[in-house]
Amino acid sequence: MRRNLMIALTALTLASALPAAAGAAAKEGKAQIVATVSFRTAPSTSSSVVRYLKPGESVALLEKTNDYWWKVRESGGRTGYVSSRSTYVKLISAPAEEADSGASANANAVIVSSVSFREAPSASGARIRYLKANEKVTVTAKVNSYWYAVTDSDGKAGYVSSSSSYIKLTGPIPDASSGGSSGGNAGTGSGGNGSSSGGSGSGSDSGTDTSGPGGTLDAAAKAEAVIEAGLKYLGTPYEYGSDRNTTTTFDCSDFVRQAFKDALGVTLPGDSASQGAYVRERSAVTTDWRQLKRGDLMFFMDYKGTSSSLYANKQPFTSKISHVGIYLGDGKILQTYSKTSGGVRIDSIAGKHWEYRFLFGGSAL
The missing domain is CATH 2.30.30.40 (SH3 Domains)
Structure with missing residues (x-):
């Protein structure tokens, strides 16, 4: 009897677990x-x-x-x-989405591509976090041609670019009449990532200013757009002399070139030495990487080893440029340099051979 009871309880336990497993x-x-x-x-x-x-x-x-x-x-x-x-x-x-609950149930927009969620409607506003693709948010107001005020699924309020490259409206914006049209996709003003073309997004794919370095946006806004574009390629494999017409692999200068092309419609020269000359012609450069601004390009000489003494005789403006990357601020660089390192990645600079090899840097905008 006791044995039969144990068997019955075991069977009941297994049966009750099946729906949960199937649901998972x-x-x-x-x-x-x-x-x-x-x-x-x-x-x-x-x-x-x-x-x-x-x-x-x-x-x-x-x-x-x-x-x-x-x-x-x-x-x-x-x-x-x-x-x-x-x-x-x-x-x-795709994995099935969880049922909407809380703030997300009232969402009127969806994030198209990872975008900065900021405390203020400015590219210099502190970043709260990155909103991820397919996240649902509630747009509470259109601040201007470049920014939406939004609330995320946790009820946190902040600001995101209104570029249709990053956010798509799925419903009306409250009091939209005071802030412009709310129909269709968000306008192409990027709110610190690019300029507005009005309407429902007829500009470039990146929603950014394509008029080049002489465009109307400030340099900080353009730099943010370049960084956002570059981050999308994290993990893309490295290949020396990569094909400039594809994005399946990159070498260092091809990666930098693609980030500028995607973000701003600007085509930089195709190799690191030429990009270095391009930057020197267009901006004041510095040999102290700590003086660089977010989005500046960094140029390096050949790798000789990990000791600083190996680079004691470097000449910032005459040594051969062999590498380039994008400065992210906070002592970080976005770059690609070898197959074994995993392709496009973020590295620290201080105390590493990157610091010792650094020649000069500056803005390409």
Whole structure:
């Protein structure tokens, strides 16, 4: 009798667990690997590689961590992260979204591409965080041609670019008549990322000023647009002499060139030495990297080793330029330099060979 009771209880427990398991599985998406890609322990190019996923492998999509990474489960049952670029992963079905609740239930806009969520309607406003692609937000007002006042799903208030490259309206804006049209997509004014073209987004793909360095936006706004564009390529593989007509691989100067092209419609010279000359012709440069502004370009000499003494004889304006990157502020650089480093990534400068190799830097705007 006791044995039969135990069997019955076990069966009941298993039966009650089945719907939950089925529900969990239903939320997962599916994808297929189309090119060899790193399967990592965390959503960062600096994290450890568990193994390389091969073309033809299937993975379960658990969630889209941000614009650049999927959280996945591979066939062996291990959970990790892979690049979300279509170059590596073919989406078969996306993970099911959770039901809207709270503030997100009243949302009237959706984030199209990762964008800065700021405390003030200015490119110099403190960043609260990055809003992720597909996040739902509530636009409470159109501040001007460049900025929306929004509330995120947690009820936090702030400001985002009104560029249609970053946000899409799905409903009317309260009191929209006082701030311009609210129909269709947001206008192309980027609110610190570019200029307004009015209407429903007829400007460039990036929603930024395409008139080049002589455009009407200030340099800080353009620099933010370049950085936003560059960050979208995190994890893209490195290839020396990469094809300037594709974005599947980059070398250092190709990456910088693409970021400017995507963000501003500006085409920089195709190699780091020429880009260095371009910057020197257009702006005051500095040999102290700590004096650089966010978005400035940094130029470096050849790598000789990790000791500062190896670079004692460098000549900032006569040594050969062999590398370029984008300064992010706070002692960080956005760059790509080797296959083994994981492609486009963010590195610290101070106390590293980057500091010792640095020749000069300045604005390309």
